[in-house]
Amino acid sequence: MTHNILLVAMRxxxxxxxxxxxWLTLLILPLALAxxxxxxxxxxxxxxxxxxxxxxDGRAAAAIRARLDTDHQRRVLTALSRYAQRYxxxxxxxxxxWAQHDRLFGDADVAMFAKAGGLPAALAAxxxxxxxxxxxxxxxxxxxxxxxxxxxxxxxxxxxxxAQLKPLLQxxxxxxxxxxxxxxxxxxxxxxxVQTADVRLWSSEQPGANFVQPLQTVxxxxxxxxxxxSTGLARDQARTATSxxxxxxxxxxxxxxxxxxxxxxxxVPLLSAYILLMSxxxxxxxxxxxxxxERSNKxxxxxxxxxxxxxxxxxxxxxxxxxxxxxxxxxxxxxxxAAVATQGAVGAFLQAALAxxxxxxxxxxxxxxxxxxxxxxxxxxxxxxxxxxxxxxAQSYLTPVLLVIAMPFTVxxxxxxxxxxxxxxxVLTWIPIYTPxxxxxxxxxxxxxxxxxxxxxxxxxxxxxxxxxxxRVFRASLLNAGQKPNLAALARLMQRxxx
Amino acid sequence: MDxxxxxxxxxxxxxxxxxxxxxxxxxPGEIFGFLGGNGAGKTTSLRMVLDIxxxxxxxISVLGCPPGRENxxxxxxxPEERGLYRGMTAIDTVTxxxxxxxxxxxxxxxxxHALLDRFGLAASAKMQxxxxxxxxxxxxxxxxxxxxxxxxxxxxxxxxxxxxxNQGLLEHEILEAARGGATVVFSTHVMQHAERLCDxxxxxxxxxxxxxxxxxxxxxxxxxxxxxxxRDTPMRCPGVERAEPGAADAQGWRDYDVxxxxxxxxxxxxxxxxxxGVTLRRFDQHRVSLHDVFLHLVGTPPAGPADPAMAEHxx
Numbered sequence: 186m187t188h189n190i191l192l193v194a195m196r197x198x199x200x201x202x203x204x205x206x207x208w209l210t211l212l213i214l215p216l217a218l219a220x221x222x223x224x225x226x227x228x229x230x231x232x233x234x235x236x237x238x239x240x241x242d243g244r245a246a247a248a249i250r251a252r253l254d255t256d257h258q259r260r261v262l263t264a265l266s267r268y269a270q271r272y273x274x275x276x277x278x279x280x281x282x283w284a285q286h287d288r289l290f291g292d293a294d295v296a297m298f299a300k301a302g303g304l305p306a307a308l309a310a311x312x313x314x315x316x317x318x319x320x321x322x323x324x325x326x327x328x329x330x331x332x333x334x335x336x337x338x339x340x341x342x343x344x345x346x347x348a349q350l351k352p353l354l355q356x357x358x359x360x361x362x363x364x365x366x367x368x369x370x371x372x373x374x375x376x377x378x379v380q381t382a383d384v385r386l387w388s389s390e391q392p393g394a395n396f397v398q399p400l401q402t403v404x405x406x407x408x409x410x411x412x413x414x415s416t417g418l419a420r421d422q423a424r425t426a427t428s429x430x431x432x433x434x435x436x437x438x439x440x441x442x443x444x445x446x447x448x449x450x451x452x453v454p455l456l457s458a459y460i461l462l463m464s465x466x467x468x469x470x471x472x473x474x475x476x477x478x479e480r481s482n483k484x485x486x487x488x489x490x491x492x493x494x495x496x497x498x499x500x501x502x503x504x505x506x507x508x509x510x511x512x513x514x515x516x517x518x519x520x521x522x523a524a525v526a527t528q529g530a531v532g533a534f535l536q537a538a539l540a541x542x543x544x545x546x547x548x549x550x551x552x553x554x555x556x557x558x559x560x561x562x563x564x565x566x567x568x569x570x571x572x573x574x575x576x577x578x579a580q581s582y583l584t585p586v587l588l589v590i591a592m593p594f595t596v597x598x599x600x601x602x603x604x605x606x607x608x609x610x611x612v613l614t615w616i617p618i619y620t621p622x623x624x625x626x627x628x629x630x631x632x633x634x635x636x637x638x639x640x641x642x643x644x645x646x647x648x649x650x651x652x653x654x655x656x657r658v659f660r661a662s663l664l665n666a667g668q669k670p671n672l673a674a675l676a677r678l679m680q681r682x683x684x
Numbered sequence: 685m686d687x688x689x690x691x692x693x694x695x696x697x698x699x700x701x702x703x704x705x706x707x708x709x710x711x712p713g714e715i716f717g718f719l720g721g722n723g724a725g726k727t728t729s730l731r732m733v734l735d736i737x738x739x740x741x742x743x744i745s746v747l748g749c750p751p752g753r754e755n756x757x758x759x760x761x762x763p764e765e766r767g768l769y770r771g772m773t774a775i776d777t778v779t780x781x782x783x784x785x786x787x788x789x790x791x792x793x794x795x796x797h798a799l800l801d802r803f804g805l806a807a808s809a810k811m812q813x814x815x816x817x818x819x820x821x822x823x824x825x826x827x828x829x830x831x832x833x834x835x836x837x838x839x840x841x842x843x844x845x846x847x848x849x850n851q852g853l854l855e856h857e858i859l860e861a862a863r864g865g866a867t868v869v870f871s872t873h874v875m876q877h878a879e880r881l882c883d884x885x886x887x888x889x890x891x892x893x894x895x896x897x898x899x900x901x902x903x904x905x906x907x908x909x910x911x912x913x914x915r916d917t918p919m920r921c922p923g924v925e926r927a928e929p930g931a932a933d934a935q936g937w938r939d940y941d942v943x944x945x946x947x948x949x950x951x952x953x954x955x956x957x958x959x960x961g962v963t964l965r966r967f968d969q970h971r972v973s974l975h976d977v978f979l980h981l982v983g984t985p986p987a988g989p990a991d992p993a994m995a996e997h998x999x
Contacts, residue, residue, distance in 0.1 A: 189753075192783055200771055482767025487828070490734045490761040491784035493753055 189492040193500020201471045215519035234368035241375035252399045277314035458625035464512045473579040476570030494660040505563045558621025568655040571662040617647035654679040687867035693742030702728040704891040717878040718871035720888035726871035757786035760834030764841040770814040781828040799827035839870035875974040889982045903972040910942040913966035921956035923948035
């Protein structure tokens, strides 16, 4: 029996993997994953926004520019601190500012960082602790760049600014598509803080909080300073009072820890659930094509003269599972290739992502649910194939079946990543047709052994019953031509063992 | 030991009886014709022999064993409705079926090449089936049936759909297989093939056996007919049932259309006429065809309108 099953499986495997469409479809996924980020990078707009400051007094513009620069340096310092912590570079200079990870960096810290030489000096200080494995520090891009104000605009009367600025904010509308548009223009009127003139902001789109907030901070500080001065407070005291900020101590998990760790650990399990779904969606057609060909070509009788329907069924299942595993293997090889090629940050990420697989138990569990899922759905597809005279017939059954199976996947994936909808996901785990997908997706976020074993046993029982019932449909339908069984007929086929 | 025995075999699909208490035996080395119109139960009987469907009642013995895939190594089966894997090459197809029948890969491939060579397909052995002509594909199917050198060859309507060249090839292969010691059972509703090939035959009508025996025995079931030209009537001879006289010529010679009673040998009538001194100018014996026998026993022409196999199974 095993001999015949293997022969059928090998033929099935060769037939599917011999098709050009198999390899094309197989390589679409890694290609899409590779092209996606490149395309997104190519199409991504420049992050740094262009700002123009029109300061009638020539006083506030410098403060705004300094504010924007300080905020950017703070982001650099924060990123540098996480980088040092993640790759153990603190040991190069434990007293350095970037080796402190327990507080928000204030303006004074940023000033100190700049005074000590800023980013180049910090990277040089870290260098002794770096290894060949340490990826390059990727400094955050500046959010804003302040452009020099053209003299014509600087001299323009407030009422003429709208007309002057419009070509700069929307150059496309004025026929000049080569000029980069201005994102923000700010006009600070003469006597701001003393008289009640309005500050004006022009924006090429809805203004973002990341710009409005620092602008407001600087201008508010100016207003308050002016007010305190008017109450008789000395200028320096007034400035100190308006620039006071609390020191905030921060406790966060180390990079790669906490929620981030959970997300990273969920990547491989989620990906395996996605791969299971994708490989089933893709191979579903090939499974059906093989069986429909045998039926429509009247091959089935010749085959059944040599082997039993059960051998044919198990052989096809084995061949199908082998095709599925080949797809996973090819995708795995592509991922490994990508990891080796990119190394650095991707390698470190992969290392963290593959951490759940360090446990043989988890590998076993993933393999079990993956194979069980494949068998469960393949069996349904084979029963559909046995009932169909043509691919059109088969598609009419296949589409609703795959929709029912695939639909909740998005909800499950989102739920796992956002840690929401826990109850719904737990319920889905116990519905056998969703068990493999849900369980695979959840493995990274921690599932109790009881739940794994319980849902695994339930799934095994379901597959056992499915095999008995659908194998009856398969056997009874193999030689029937021109008959589309309705639900009642299907139920009858499941109830009896055909002669 | 008989190569194939069916003993009181009945197959019902729901309310319909496809095969009704069928009994017959096929001797080793025999070419056995399984004749009947469409829907007579031929395909169902062959499927029961192959264990593709199980009988409702009765016993079947195939080469001394009950039906089952254990016999596959000794069987060659060609179904009425044929097809091959379109994406496989000719040699891979033959090898695959050889292996399904228990042959080693090397032996199946070697025998496959030999058969394809014999059928004039050596140059096309590595071509995919969908690149072959229909006639070539039919030869590949025949090679897949014969690859294991079967002891019992079961052919369901083997000549249907074959071009004349391949019909000749198939007849040749059937005779070759029998000469090599194989037993051949083939179903057909084309009586000419049966007349040329069969040692013995069985006539099936609506699932029931209506005749089993040799061709001579089958013809014996129909009264012989003679045309004689004589001056005297042959009615005086025993066994002559009817003698329709034609018009006499100037010399008194007259045509007689003579019908003999069932089982009467025309030679006995000739002897009788000679002994009685009846001078004959002509004595023609009309050979009864199997088609005539079929019409006589079954009552309808062998090729009916209904589709046999699928209708049987589906019912």
